[in-house]
Amino acid sequence: MSARRKEPPSRRANRAPLFAAIVVIVALWPFVHRGLVLSHDIDPWRLGGFAMYTTYQRTIVGFFEVTGAGLRVVQEGELPEPVREVLTRFRIRRSALGTWESPDEAVRALHAARPELEHLVVAIQRLWLDPATAHIASEKKLLPYVAGTPLDAEAPPGP
Amino acid sequence: MPKTPHGASRADDRTWADRLLAVAGGEAPDVAATRVDDFRRFLVLYGAVRSWLWLPLAPDSSGLLAPLALCHTVAAAMVFVPRGAEWAARGALAVVLGQVVWSFPLAANHLYLELVCLVLVALPRPGDARDAAAALSGLRWTAALVLFHTGLQKVFYGAYFRGDFLALMAGADERFGRAFRFVLPGAELERLAGLDRSRTGAGPFRVDSPIFVVASNAVWIAELCLPVLLLSRRGRVWGALGGVGLMVGIQVVALEIGFALLFVNLLLLFLPGRWNARALPFTLVIFVWALGAAAGWLPGQPVDWNLL
Structure with a gap:
């Protein structure tokens, strides 16, 4: 392991919640997106809902x-x-x-x-x-x- | 202190975040850091090429897009410098954020995916292997979730169960028509192409071809099942290989090279070994070709490849 890869000092804050929060957003956003398609007629192909090539x-x-x-x-x-x-x-x-x-x-x-x-x-x-x-x-x-x-x-x- | 797969401390003092990330972890932190370094290099380079390919599409906005492309290029050079990699990702993140704002609300889904990946590779503190392990888990989770959602959305909209959407596309889009000419009779393709999609009541966008309907259903079923394999330790490699196979299949029907390059590189993170680094030379060939074609020096049109 290079010097750059040494384990961090224990006093460093655990950033796992930040990474996990991003995962949670990626997991939940498509459901919100689906709701917005139903309630506001947004384009299913847009706004990061990963519903491209699903419908016309x-x-x-x-x-x-x-x-x-x-x-x-x-x-x-x-x-x-x-x-x-x-x-x-x-x-x-x-x-x-x-x-x-x-x-x-x-x-x-x-x-x-x-x-x-x-x-x-x-x-x-x-x-x-x-x-x-x-x-x-x-x-x-x-x-x-x-x-x-x-x-x-x-x-x-x-x- | 013993570490969990993504580097957090033992089970008894793990937070919810540690537990979540551990699902997609498994490597020693220093191995994870190398994998994240490899992916970061691909990602920033990919973004820089895409930034230059945007320029000819919006000549009126070159005053904004050209400086962004330049900044992205500087970041792509910095990402290969050991002490500059994380900062390069942060610079690239700022550029892509600017591009998302500029192209909103028409930004493609893979631009959002690129943005999420950049956040994940920009967050680790330089030299912090525990952060890098968390980033690797985050990237893997992102790949599995995106694949799962593409399948789930197809279920929500219900246009794949009897092949309706693919039938519409076979008539509307030359790429789809070319791919489906082996399973649909010419007369049927002609009928679908003749339907006016801007007229209420046009249709039916349905074909009498069991193979076509099976293929249509195979897409969303694969997209829902592969993430389960990806997130299980034993099935991870099969999930990744299946995902790469699915991407290749999608390229045959809908040429989306930009999304495919990004997503295949995400899938390679599930394989043991430095596959992102091994794939980089091939990716570079595509990048050089795309830039050469955009400049008119090589044949092809990057716009047609959806590399943007």
Whole structure:
């Protein structure tokens, strides 16, 4: 044994609890992760839950203007580049973080760039592989905004 | 005073942590320290190569990523210096922590695994063989737990029992389609590829192939059973060899070289002898090839190998 490998003096604190705590975190986190998938729709493949290649999940986000004739897609290609970046960032983060990621910032940026779009709806559709049927299942949420501010009640899912 | 396998004092004054770590221990502390040194060298070198491979993917962030890659490279050089190894791991830990924050929430699971491993190899105090033994136990526990959780998560989501997820991937991902063309008829692969996964009601992602369903179930069963072998003294070697076999099988279907290199090196920690040190030259060849390919000097695309 080299000099570097000599046993430590007995007065040195035992660091075993630190190492063991890391093991405990690695053991427990995937259960918390599973809970967050169920409660907040986070992406099973992300955030260190080791659930990659377990299932398919996809989140699709659309921004709509409310008109007398119904919902009309906001033409994002016509928005300034910084606003498009905010919307893209929201899509990425919503897909990974689920309901933890609120669309408020994205809608505020959209409303600031296009104040005439007073009534907006953010449509968020989550698709997943349903093992009971082996088909793609989905759930849609419509989040209404007026002048960049969220309405309290969530709108009922549309068709 | 007699020592437990990971170096703590005898059973009567062991803490809960000592008992937990002893499950995956077994080596004399100085042997464990050598094993941890070998793994630490691999880990910091692996991270440094990965850091450089990140650069072309995010040229807009090179102002942050390039200095991080440089720091990682310095750490990779330091990790081979006897008195600098633990500090090299601490430097690499800071770099990877920065990369996790930068890539959050899209950081890959193997980046988190790399982070956990770095914490474990950075914690030992220089020259403290008892700490090194605890680190070796922690690394082994981590490998067993990650493998177990990958299997358990497949049970939770239920998409492996009848092969649904692999059927979806066979149609969605060229790598999977290539691997499964031996067990699925061409027409079935074509049908799966033609299904629109972004449309509600698309499907069925299910195939009439007993071999395919058996293979699908074999994956999660192996992932749940191998950790039990890994954590038993008698089955440890078989568990490690089975785990390496599983990794090779996964590479045939889903090329994930980054995760595979890291995980195989974790599994090698269960084998008697310095297998991490023996494997390092082969790993270096892959690293050099990946860097050469990223620079355009050698054939291949590291992005396609998922080495990042």
